[in-house]
Amino acid sequence: MRLDLLTVRLRARSSWEAMELGMALVRRHAAAIWKPWWLLTLPAFALLNAAAWAIGQIWLAALLMWWLKPVFDRIPLFVISRAVFGATPAPKETLIAQWRWGWKPMLHYLSWRRFGPARSLYLPIDLLEGVGGARLGERRSVLGGAVYGNAALLTLVCLHFEGALVLACAMAVFLFVPLDYLPETARAAWALVSEQPPAWAQIGRNALLWLATSLIEPFFVGAGFGLYLNRRTQIEAWDVEIAFRKLRKRLLAAGAPLLALLLLAEIPWAPLAQAQERSAAPPQQPAGQVEKPGTPPTLPIVFGEQRVDDRRFREAADRAYRDPLLDGKRTRRVWEQRAKDEKEEQPSAGNNLPAWLSGPAALLAFVAEWGLWLLVAVLVVLLLATMRYWLPWMRGTLRRRAELPAQVETEALQVPETLPDDIATAARKLWVEGRPRHALALLYRASVETMASRANIVLPPGATEAQCLRASRRMPDEGDRSLFARMVRVWQYAAYAQRLPGQDEFDTLLAELQQRYRWAA
Template sequence: MKLESLRVELRPRTPWEAVELGTALVRRNAAAIWIPWLLLVAPVFVAVNLAALAAGRIWIAWLAMWWLKPLFDRIPLFVLSRAVFGETPGVRDTLAAQRSWGWRAMRGHLSWRRISLVRALALPVDLLEGADPARLRERRRVLGDAVRGQGMLLTLVCLLFVAALSLSMLSLALLFVPWEFLPESVRATWSLLTVQPPPWAQFALHAVAWIATSAIEPFYVGAGFGLYLNRRTRIEAWDVEIALRRMRTRLASTATALLLAVAVASTLPLPSQAAPRTPTAQDDDRAPATRSDRASVPRSAAAMHLSDVFGEARVDDPGFDRAVEQAYRDPLLRPKRTQSHWQARQRERHAPPPDLAFPALAKIVAFIGEFGLWLLLLALLVLLAATAKRWLPWLRGGLVARTSPAPVEVADAALPDVLPEDIAAAARRLWREGRPRRALALLYRASVEAMAARAAVMLVPGATESECLRASRRMPDPQDRDAFARVVRVWQYAAYAQRLPGQEEFDGLLDTLAQRFGWAR
């Protein structure tokens, strides 16, 4: 690993600073991450949803796309692991690498480790180190145990961001609805998404959720990669190693220059080797030099020459003093640690000042402020004890296991095989006799037969409400489809929730069905 080519400043960081480093790397390489992501994930998303819709089980698409997320997470991790060394891969290189890179580690991430809450920490270890399984388990323990809590919080925060983005995109459509139609539009949207949603609504809801996931997932992987870099920096002292390598480079260049200067100085002639000077008359007037004086001349001249080459050494150089002071301030040379702890202190109780207008009221307020939470808890317990007769039976009934009612089918009407000739009159008679559920069953069964005749479909015995609703879409008249959907909804409320319609609602429903399906006489 070429640590000297890293494009980030390596230093020991706190876990959340490391998370910020990872998200900054994602923002810097956004195009190199999201373009391959969309090119690879979008076709898979469309294919999985079409297959699930064809099978009538949209939940299969939700489960499949969630389960395959570790497979897609290889894209941002591949880009970041190269970009951090200044070698950002292109779109073609990233897509080509997905055919062979990291498949060995996917066996664990798509099986027993899929529900791990610290997947962002384990992915860099498994995909970038590629050691044997025993060593990988040890590496995951060493690198991940110290920041496991931050990794779980990171997963939770990213899930909340996905939920917020999904709700924001769903709410964005309501901004274009006029204010007077907003309540009805909200109810219609909720009914469309929860009560027998059509295939296009199911696909749109899944698309909104996956768009939000695609926006957040690369940041999740990048944050885990930042935690991975920070843990390796702390454990393996990458920052110290990089500093030593840079120091070695500087010393090597300085030593080369020093050797070159010595070589140049050795080639220059010294004054003792210079040609003899012709004596002049002025020299004769001087006193003859002693032997020791003549010997000191060439040494002093050579010293002056070397001083010109290397410069004069100064012990009191201020630059040298500043460098020494800066070195001693280096936290790696003189590490310091600050610890703090709680220590009880003596409380001094002061009497209320004598100049208060209402000292008794001040004592009451002080007592409430000091013991207010305990008083509130006491009041809550008293309130619960006083109202126990109301909520205790409900609590006991809620603890009893209740079996969900079986789905009501077409044949669940307890009616004869042949319907009466005057269906509207028979339904009104049953309603007046106090048998509303039987009256609604008669309307529902008669509506199903009328729908099957107009839609030209053959229903299987025991067809459920959802199957009947899907078959009713073949009726050519939209008003007939609306009337049938209305009677199905009223029948479901009565069968499942025991919510019977009122007299006016029943009469209106009966008149509408009689008019649409030819029961009126």
């Protein structure tokens, strides 16, 4: 791995900053990522939807596109893993590499690891390092253990972004619907999607899901690669290694002239230096002769009375050894089956407690052991104390309920095609004959025609009450608008809730309609 070719500045970053670094790499190399992405995922989308349409299960295409996400994730990972070292692959090179690169780990990611929340972090470990077996598990534990929660939260955030994009694209359709037709259009769209959606609606839904995935998934992979790169920088000290390599390069560039200068300066003075060393050498003592005990040491004479304080050096060394990144020790716990005849005495926790904690510890142990029964006893006492409130209500639930009356049969309304000349007299006659719904239907129809003429509009055939109320806002008189709204409300209560007005209310409404709308008597 050529660390000196890295195009990013490596340093120890926080997890969120590392994810932003990965997304920045995706933005920088967007063309090299999305061109092969569209060239691979678009044919796959078309083939899967055509096959699902042929068997009549179009929803299966969306499920398979979602399930094949790890296969498509190899495209952005391949691009940014090469581009970070200054070798951005071409789209053709990326597509060719997909046929032979990274297929072995896909067996895991398309089966039991498909629902793993840290796929973006573990995918670079499996595809870029090429390790397997127990070594792969160790690498996953070392690199992903500290940032597993960040990777899982990244998956959740990207999932919500995809859902928001799908919902936004679906809601954008209603921006082109006029305001008057919006409720009916929304009801029709809901019925179209929920009841029996046609094939084109299901394919459109699959297209929205694929489009949202295509926009978010490369950023998801890039953020996971940023986490992976940051973890290797923290553990393996890549930034320190790069600094040393740059220092070595500078020293090698300036070392050759300096070495030649030293050699030229050393040659003329070599004989003189050797002579000075021989003259300055102390006379050797004869064999068997030892130094007198009273002879002072020679080191203080040569170097003087100097003492080196190494306290700060020892403190710096202790701090370096306490650094968890430099600590080579690791604790590993393994479950092993214990023999049946092996019995170990468990030390009692109460024996190690101080005397003043024995009472609270005993109380806590009692509550932990009998707490559930104490809670049941408290609930029973509360039920007995409040029995006079809930017991009468419980007695009523045991009684046999009376049978519901038969559904009221109503005859179909037969309103004449043309309104009578005297609307008030005709409506009162229907009311007296015992046909109140017919009378109210006649008044409602007459009110609608009067409203349309005064508002100077043409209602569409089969206009609903809501459309008529919106159209009545164009009448210039406030009294006409409020009276029409009252008539619509009375008609809705009678037609849909079987709530008829009283005799006095009907007479008052009829009189007001005849007077304000100037119906001929």
